[in-house]
Amino acid sequence: MIYQMRTSASWSDTLKARKEHLTALLKIVDIKPGKTTTVQTLTINLIKDEMSYVESKLKGRP
Template identity: 45%
Template sequence: MNATTQSKISYSDTLKARKAHLNGLINLVKPRRGGATKIETMTISAINAEISIIEQQLKKRG
C-alpha cells in the first residue's frame, strides 16, 4: 500500500492563511453605501476580534 502524503504546513503559516481569509471576509461584509446594519457591524466586530487573537498567537510564536 502507498503511504498517505501529509502536508508539512507550519502552524504559523496556518495562522497567516486564516488571517488573510478573515481579511477577505471583512471586504465582503463591508457595506458599500450607507450605514452598516447591526448584523454587519456585529460580524465585522467578531472577525476583527478573531484577527486580534491570531495576531497575538503569531507574536507568541515569532
C-alpha cells in the same frame, strides 16, 4: 494510531492563512456609510476580534 506532529512553521502558516481569510471576509462585509445593520456591525466586530487573536498568536511564535 499514528499522529502527525505539527511543526511551528506549519502552525504559523495556518495562522497566516487564517488571517488572510479573515481579511478577505472583512472586505466582503464592507460597510457603506449610512447603511449599516446590526448583523453587519456584529460580524465586523467578531472578524476584527478574531484577527486580533490570530495576530497575538503569531507574535507569540518565534
